[in-house]
Amino acid sequence: SEVEQIRDNFIGAAALAAQAGFDGVELHAAHGYLINQFLSPDTNLRADKYGGSLHNRMRFLLEIVAGIKQLCPQLLLSVRLNLDDFLPNGLKINESLQVCQALEEAGIHLLHVSCGTYPSGLTSIEPSSYQEGWRMYLAEQAKKVVNIPVLGGGMIRRPSFAEEVLKQGQADFVFLGRPLLADPNWARKAAQGRDKDIRPCIVCNKCIDNKFSGRSIHCTVNPYAGREKERPVLFTRPGERRRVVVVGSGPAGIQAALTLDQYGLKVVLYEQDSELGGQLNVAAAPPHKYRIKHYRDYLQRRLQRSGVEIVLGHKYDQDHLGVDTPDYIIVASGSTSLLPPDWADQARGKACSVNELLASPQLVDGTTVVVIGGGLTGCEAADYLAGNGKRVTLIERQGRLAPTMERKNRRDLLNRLEENGVITKLNSQVTGVERGCLLVTDGQGKTETIDPDNIVFAMGYHPNRDLYEQLRLLHPRVYLVGDAQHIGGIGAAVVQGRKVAEQILKEDEL
């Protein structure tokens, strides 16, 4: 039958792996893929010997295991198994624990515990609201019923947490997915006790979003992930060190400064604020985005250990060139919230931008708030305000909220907006102010008035390019990076910072 043919293909694939010299293989029986579909009563509607009772639903998997054991007895065999599909009719823990026992009896060597399927949504690759190690209880349950080693994980970020999982006996091994994209040296650094040197994953899920969109996997915080071949072979030149000024300490500026420093150039980093990080500081404020602060702290630690000279609380301008002329200048001056339209003047006193809100939450001192603009930052502002007990109305001129946001975090955020009673008005825009009230016109041209206590503008950003325009008239080698060049978020800024540094290094080599 077709089922038996597919079963034999699995066995044949394992045999090929053995022939190619692999020590082991893992069967994927999780996340809604084929073997999981056989196990799950939600998807397995068969009436033959492969469907119905758990005994029958396990048959496909157990026949594959038996076939591999027979054909390649030396091959180590792991099974990645859903302990819970998190679907109303899916595989649940009472049944999956029986599958664990059957697999042990069948002779597998490692049980890799996972959960969730595509239809159940957010649990196999979680959005940022999930707590570190939230699914370890599943591995712990599995460990109670088998003696073979159990591998558990999901949303584990810190070595200390992983260590605790092992110490508590919740699992025998811990797996990492995204943390290894963010820092491929995670395990080495953990083993060396260098936890603070690990570049942290911020759970933005851009990596998996890229994959689902058919693009190659890249990482927001690691500019080389998926671009390994782009890493240039550059040589530091002995002799006089070229000098670079970097203006702005957001992710683009810091990445450029660190890359140049690594290759031996003398870098001075100017930041007009009293702390490093630029937009990272406000980006970390909305709910469940605190890991951005961990990333900022990591960058700060790397800067402190580097040879980069940091000048805080100092606005760099063209007058500096008269005093001291560097060989290169990188302008990473970021972006500013777009100014609200003229009518907003009448609402002055109760209005602020998203950035102002996130930096100084006390600005929103009333109970009812209208957020104008339902892009990513507007939705995050609404989430933040509603989570703090405000009654929020979100107005978006398009028909969809946060259309560019990564889909898992987007789904999670929209769920929270709904749970917290945020009123959304799509295809609507504010057309004016009358006696302090907002006039909101919907897609049908119907206008209503809303009189909120506060208004938050989330209408996008414009690049800060004035400094660049001034400097490039006075200096031959001035580069523009990050939001100041193109509003593109952390990932784009980090890659640009890296690329401009490499460009300078290449020029310097010539």
Ligand SMILES: Cc1cc2nc3c(=O)[nH]c(=O)nc-3n(C[C@H](O)[C@H](O)[C@H](O)COP(=O)(O)O)c2cc1C
């Ligand atoms: C970019 C990316 C690709 C993934 N691809 C797969 C896959 O092909 N099969 C699979 O079972 N899990 C896949 N996963 C899920 C991971 O194996 C892991 O279970 C999940 O990311 C949670 O662990 P983490 O928090 O350590 O990333 C993928 C995850 C990411 C981020």
Ligand code: SF4
């Ligand atoms: S892209 Fe985001 S979620 Fe993926 S590994 Fe990098 S930081 Fe983590």
